[in-house]
Amino acid sequence: MANSMNIISSTLGFDASTWPLHDLVFGDRANASYAHSSDAAFMFILYVSILSFILVMGATVYFVVKYRRIPGKPAELSPHHNSRLEVTWTVIPTIVFVAMFIVGFKGYTDMLVPKQGGIEADLIAAKWSWTVKYSNGMSNTAVMPSNKFLAQPVPVYYMPAETPVRLKMISKDVMHSFWVPDFRLKIDVLPNRYTKFWFETGSIPEKADTLEFDPASPWAPLNGTPYVDHWVFCAEYCGDLHSEMGAIIRVIPKDKFQWWLANAGSADPPDIRGERLWQNNCISCHSIDGSLKTGPSWKNIWGATHTMTDGSKIVVDENYLREAILNPNAKIVAGYAAGQMPSFAGVLNEQQIADLIAFMKSSKVTQPAAEKPAQ
Amino acid sequence: MTTMDTGHSNGLHDHHDLPYLARKGGVWTTVKDWMTTVDHKKLGIMYLFAILTLFFAGGVAALLVRAELFNPVRLVEGTGINGIPARYEGQMLGQWFGASPENPNEGNLWYNRAFTMHGAIMVFMVIVPGIPASLGNFLLPLMLGAKDVAFPRLNLLSWYVYLTGSIFGVLAILYHGVDTGWTFYTPYSTTTDAGHWRVVYMILAAFILGFSSILTGLNFVVTVHKLRAPGMGWFDMPLFVWAIYATAVIQVLATPVIGITLLLLIFERVFRVGIFDPALGGDPVLYQHFFWFYSHPVVYVMILPGMGVVSDIIAVHSRKPIFGYRAIAFASLGIAGVAFIVWGHHMFASMSEIGSVVFSALTFLVAIPTAVKIFNWVSTLYKGSIALTTPMLYALVFLFLFAIGGLTGLPLATLSTDLHLHDSYFVVAHFHYVMFGGTIIALLAGLHHWWPKMFGRNYSEPAAKFGVLLVFVGFNLTFFTQFFLGTHGMPRRYASYPDEFTMLHQWSTIGSFILGVGFFWHLLVFIHSLAVGERAKENPWGALTLEWEADSPPSEHNFSHEPVLKNGPYDFETTVPPHWNAKDWPLPDPAAVAANRH
Numbered sequence: 023m024a025n026s027m028n029i030i031s032s033t034l035g036f037d038a039s040t041w042p043l044h045d046l047v048f049g050d051r052a053n054a055s056y057a058h059s060s061d062a063a064f065m066f067i068l069y070v071s072i073l074s075f076i077l078v079m080g081a082t083v084y085f086v087v088k089y090r091r092i093p094g095k096p097a098e099l100s101p102h103h104n105s106r107l108e109v110t111w112t113v114i115p116t117i118v119f120v121a122m123f124i125v126g127f128k129g130y131t132d133m134l135v136p137k138q139g140g141i142e143a144d145l146i147a148a149k150w151s152w153t154v155k156y157s158n159g160m161s162n163t164a165v166m167p168s169n170k171f172l173a174q175p176v177p178v179y180y181m182p183a184e185t186p187v188r189l190k191m192i193s194k195d196v197m198h199s200f201w202v203p204d205f206r207l208k209i210d211v212l213p214n215r216y217t218k219f220w221f222e223t224g225s226i227p228e229k230a231d232t233l234e235f236d237p238a239s240p241w242a243p244l245n246g247t248p249y250v251d252h253w254v255f256c257a258e259y260c261g262d263l264h265s266e267m268g269a270i271i272r273v274i275p276k277d278k279f280q281w282w283l284a285n286a287g288s289a290d291p292p293d294i295r296g297e298r299l300w301q302n303n304c305i306s307c308h309s310i311d312g313s314l315k316t317g318p319s320w321k322n323i324w325g326a327t328h329t330m331t332d333g334s335k336i337v338v339d340e341n342y343l344r345e346a347i348l349n350p351n352a353k354i355v356a357g358y359a360a361g362q363m364p365s366f367a368g369v370l371n372e373q374q375i376a377d378l379i380a381f382m383k384s385s386k387v388t389q390p391a392a393e394k395p396a397q
Numbered sequence: 398m399t400t401m402d403t404g405h406s407n408g409l410h411d412h413h414d415l416p417y418l419a420r421k422g423g424v425w426t427t428v429k430d431w432m433t434t435v436d437h438k439k440l441g442i443m444y445l446f447a448i449l450t451l452f453f454a455g456g457v458a459a460l461l462v463r464a465e466l467f468n469p470v471r472l473v474e475g476t477g478i479n480g481i482p483a484r485y486e487g488q489m490l491g492q493w494f495g496a497s498p499e500n501p502n503e504g505n506l507w508y509n510r511a512f513t514m515h516g517a518i519m520v521f522m523v524i525v526p527g528i529p530a531s532l533g534n535f536l537l538p539l540m541l542g543a544k545d546v547a548f549p550r551l552n553l554l555s556w557y558v559y560l561t562g563s564i565f566g567v568l569a570i571l572y573h574g575v576d577t578g579w580t581f582y583t584p585y586s587t588t589t590d591a592g593h594w595r596v597v598y599m600i601l602a603a604f605i606l607g608f609s610s611i612l613t614g615l616n617f618v619v620t621v622h623k624l625r626a627p628g629m630g631w632f633d634m635p636l637f638v639w640a641i642y643a644t645a646v647i648q649v650l651a652t653p654v655i656g657i658t659l660l661l662l663i664f665e666r667v668f669r670v671g672i673f674d675p676a677l678g679g680d681p682v683l684y685q686h687f688f689w690f691y692s693h694p695v696v697y698v699m700i701l702p703g704m705g706v707v708s709d710i711i712a713v714h715s716r717k718p719i720f721g722y723r724a725i726a727f728a729s730l731g732i733a734g735v736a737f738i739v740w741g742h743h744m745f746a747s748m749s750e751i752g753s754v755v756f757s758a759l760t761f762l763v764a765i766p767t768a769v770k771i772f773n774w775v776s777t778l779y780k781g782s783i784a785l786t787t788p789m790l791y792a793l794v795f796l797f798l799f800a801i802g803g804l805t806g807l808p809l810a811t812l813s814t815d816l817h818l819h820d821s822y823f824v825v826a827h828f829h830y831v832m833f834g835g836t837i838i839a840l841l842a843g844l845h846h847w848w849p850k851m852f853g854r855n856y857s858e859p860a861a862k863f864g865v866l867l868v869f870v871g872f873n874l875t876f877f878t879q880f881f882l883g884t885h886g887m888p889r890r891y892a893s894y895p896d897e898f899t900m901l902h903q904w905s906t907i908g909s910f911i912l913g914v915g916f917f918w919h920l921l922v923f924i925h926s927l928a929v930g931e932r933a934k935e936n937p938w939g940a941l942t943l944e945w946e947a948d949s950p951p952s953e954h955n956f957s958h959e960p961v962l963k964n965g966p967y968d969f970e971t972t973v974p975p976h977w978n979a980k981d982w983p984l985p986d987p988a989a990v991a992a993n994r995h
Binding site: 046048059063064068071075079081082085086089094097099100103104112115122123125127128130132134195201203206207213214253256257260263265266349 | 509680681715753761768772800801970
């Protein structure tokens with residue numbers, strides 16, 4: 023399957039940025055690995071549409087002029103239908119539509135199946151702001167001081183160039199939608215389950231602007247760094263300041279990004295915070311060394327397959343863990359009793375749940391597969 | 398020959414021969430007559446009046462929206478955060494409605510109310526009842542050769558249910574309106590504006606209006622099945638009737654789903670029953686499935702009658718049978734059927750991946766009969782005798798605008814491009830091209846085509862044509878720019894925007910005001926016609942369907958004798974139209990006609 027996707031990928035993954043009319047339609051700021059093939063799909067549809075429109079409207083105008091009414095002269099006779107013609111103009115559009123569907127499907131898989139490597143981050147949406155938390159716990163951002171965006175200042179999130187980035191997204195209240203037009207992707211952000219968004223940034227163009235901070239500010243080491251900014255908009259109506267809910271993704275070279283990640287703000291990494299939360303909230307019923315307590319042990323829990331009391335099997339992933347913390351009686355592991363674990367809704371917030379999950383993924387709790395002792 | 402000459406020497410004595418618009422007595426008697434009438438023509442006229450009034454109300458809301466978007470909102474003083482006072486500029490609606498310039502929330506709130514009310518009024522109170530309730534009610538029995546619809550009293554009930562629902566909508570407006578978007582997505586719609594009843598009024602309005610839709614649909618289905626004139630088989634009906642029939646089937650089957658959904662929405666909001674709100678254990682995507690299961694078929698309720706109008710107008714004004722009559726009839730039914738299985742294409746950004754793939758594929762299916770209809774309409778013009786009357790001009794404008802609307806649906810059906818274009822101005826432009834450039838333009842075409850029949854008056858043709866020009870230019874300037882706004886990244890339902898979108902927004906706003914002037918111009922032309930227009934003939938266009946045999950305007954019971962069908966709806970090459978002299982309608986050689994048919 024992977025091989026055939028690669029073949030399709032190389033034949034259909036055209037770079038549309040140089041095609042006629044592309045920049046008129048999209049501008050020239052696309053910056054994600056799948057953006058150009060999404061644009062190629064659009065340009066293909068656009069060219070077909072322009073051709074069809076010219077044919078249909080051309081025929082209309084021609085007929086209206088050539089067959090205008092002449093008083094006293096009845097209309098000439100002509101067939102009332104023509105099976106061959108009608109079948110032809112049914113079959114040809116069908117074939118074209120099938121092609122459009124296939125091209126769209128291929129681009130869709132590119133947009134949803136993330137590349138590994140690179141960095142991961144959590145995104146939290148709320149009325150009316152975005153918060154990105156990087157893997158080292160940092161979420162500090164530069165607030166863009168100009169009013170070029172909207173009526174309020176806009177956070178800037180730094181991202182590395184030429185790197186896959188994977189976001190895990192959740193909303194604290196209503197539905198939002200995370201849209202980066204230059205990446206050509208949006209995914210809705212829901213309050214009841216995580217959704218995922220990934221992109222791989224391109225390289226920074228040679229004529230890019232460079233950062234200029236006050237030499238006395240802590241950001242000064244970044245001066246002279248080339249960068250590209252991309253708007254982030256909320257694309258699902260969410261109330262009063264829906265149109266103010268913006269952000270900027272600022273792509274900088276990988277080495278500068280590492281500096282920024284390490285220095286632009288500090289906090290304990292998520293798995294350390296999660297360990298503290300475990301000690302304060304969960305240790306009484308859940309061990310991490312395999313010993314049996316009121317609840318299942320977390321030893322090697324991440325990615326494991328558990329059997330539930332109703333016989334079904336589930337794989338332990340982020341959504342299962344989040345549900346277990348907020349609605350523990352929804353699924354009970356076989357061998358354990360229902361009604362024992364309280365819900366932590368209102369006790370643990372989304373950030374704390376994510377920290378606990380990070381702890382469960384960490385090597386203190388889950389050994390990498392190669393090192394697991396024989397069962 | 399006067400419109401009241403039915404062959405009786407003292408025609409005024411028998412009230413069955415009076416035009417349906419004639420007064421029966423003093424003011425109070427006339428008012429009572431109209432309030433209790435079961436005459437489909439009077440009901441159609443009342444619907445028309447209500448729909449046009451609400452269309453202007455929704456249009457005013459649209460102009461408020463576009464006026465606000467002429468300039469983006471900007472902070473001009475202070476920093477606006479951490480409690481430091483700030484002042485904002487560019488929030489016109491906020492200023493007009495008394496919002497504080499220090500509080501951007503209030504200003505945007507008025508904008509959010511304006512776009513919500515625009516959508517809710519237009520969808521629920523104008524376009525869905527639209528052509529079926531006005532032209533459909535008036536013309537369906539006439540086209541079938543019947544005295545009235547199958548259930549005239551039910552028809553009157555439909556009208557009062559429509560009025561009741563609309564009153565709840567007006568109530569919501571009077572209470573400053575609702576800001577949920579016409580789509581009422583949860584959990585925003587079930588949690589916002591807590592403690593106020595206006596959201597419930599708006600939801601109730603849509604719920605009640607749904608019943609009007611169901612009852613009218615039921616009435617029309619039975620009418621088409623049971624009340625056709627002797628000799629009229631299914632394939633002898635005008636294509637407008639096929640369109641109304643397909644529409645009525647969708648109305649009856651789909652509307653109950655939105656009814657239940659809106660009821661559940663009210664239960665969640667008022668009684669905090671958890672169905673859609675995750676805080677109560679519900680799921681917001683479930684709401685989207687329920688909502689779009691109706692709201693996608695309803696867009697075909699909106700467009701199918703318009704397509705029916707265009708079919709009849711193109712045939713009549715080019716004096717040609719519609720090319721591929723059966724293809725258009727079956728395509729109408731096909732569109733109605735496939736309409737029910739594509740709703741997920743509104744949800745590619747929130748639905749499961751497998752679901753999205755399936756819905757994308759099915760959505761392309763519905764594009765096929767739609768394309769076929771366009772080809773059939775254009776082919777009808779071939780070797781026709783085409784007159785560029787106002788109805789024909791609007792039918793051609795329909796072809797132009799609906800083609801653009803339909804073609805721009807293709808990147809929205811395509812998965813990869815939709816994830817960029819969803820919830821952007823591209824979608825806004827697309828649906829305005831099909832709903833406004835499709836349905837409303839078709840309504841205008843139909844109004845100008847059947848106006849002489851409905852009111853017995855002509856309108857000024859040159860003045861009406863000037864209206865066509867204003868509407869065409871204004872429409873394209875308003876909405877074509879919005880395709881580019883969308884592809885460049887402008888989200889929808891935004892009160893403000895980054896600097897780079899300003900120019901396109903300003904062009905779009907200018908276009909919208911030209912459009913407004915165009916509609917106002919048409920209103921004046923119609924008022925002028927009713928006041929001092931010359932009396933119309935029975936069959937000014939030379940059409941062959943049964944409504945043109947009746948008087949202009951028709952008498953109360955439509956026909957003095959039950960018509961017997963003697964010709965097909967588009968047999969222009971063999972039949973002299975009713976009320977025409979044979980010398981004004983030269984027919985081709987019958988032998989050539991017979992040869993052409995084989």
